[in-house]
Amino acid sequence: MIKVGLILGIAGACRTDELVNLTVDDIEDVGSSLIVKITNNKTKIPRIFVVTDVGNMLELFQKYLSLRPPHVKHKRLFLYYKAGKCSSQPVGKNTMGKIPSVVASYLKLPDVACYTGHCLRRSSATLLADAGVDITTIKRHAGWKSTTVAEGYVENSIVNKTKIANQVLVGTTTSAITKNCKCKRK
Template identity: 85%
Template sequence: MIKVGLILGIAGACRTDELVNLTVDDIEDVGSSLIVKIPNTKTKIPRIFVVTDVGNMLQLFRKYLSLRPPHVKHKRLFLYYKAGKCSSQPVGKNTMGKIPSVVASSSATLLADAGVDITTIKRHAGWKSTTVAEGYVENSIENKTKSANQVLVEAVDVKDVED
């Protein structure tokens, strides 16, 4: 359950409520990927994202879904998982809440580290604020490395001129 939560959370920069309320009907398995719809978001703007089969993520999702008991009367995706089995009890906000706070920032950080622009990060996470996205770009290791390289190249050029 936690691995599937991490996969979906990182792929879609999902918040706790978005994961808790995710239903089996919100996910379409199209073979080579999953199309995930988040109908109820904090910003009131529905979001769609895709999960591809990097690292056999689809196999893990399908295995988790196959463990769903047939008698479950609700459509919520996340069920309590223990000893290789799922119960019919849905995972609550407090249990799920341990995952997304790290997931949303991890997803934005991964994008920023990959050099993705602010607009794309904002769209990915469903953020309206440029300030929030700028914080991830500013703190990106990739951007800090580029800055360090620029400063060091300048320092070396100045030293060569002085020698």
């Protein structure tokens, strides 16, 4: 459940509520990818995102779905697990919101309590920005209307800082520096 929640949360820049309300009918397995429809969200504007089979993500999803008990009467995707068994009880907002802190704990990151459900949305925006995706695409992906809001979700990551440093330093030559220098030479 944690792995599937993490994959869907980051792939779709999902809010915790969107993951909680996701149903088995909102996901279409088309063989080489999953098409995920977010219909029940804060903005009331439906979004669609795709999960491709990078790193066997589809296999993880299919395995998770196969563990679903046949007697479950609701369609919610995420079900509660205890002692290695899947129950029919749906996962709530608090459990879903703890996924990032569980992952941070597993990775032995500092300040585990700082990793909230909203980290999935922030991570998605930051990963896209680090890959060089423009702000319009990031806004469309996450369902933001405001550029300011979208930019607020993009963290200043070390990956991005390194790219910037390489662009500045690799593109810099002595002649470029001297041409742009306003000081007088003796």
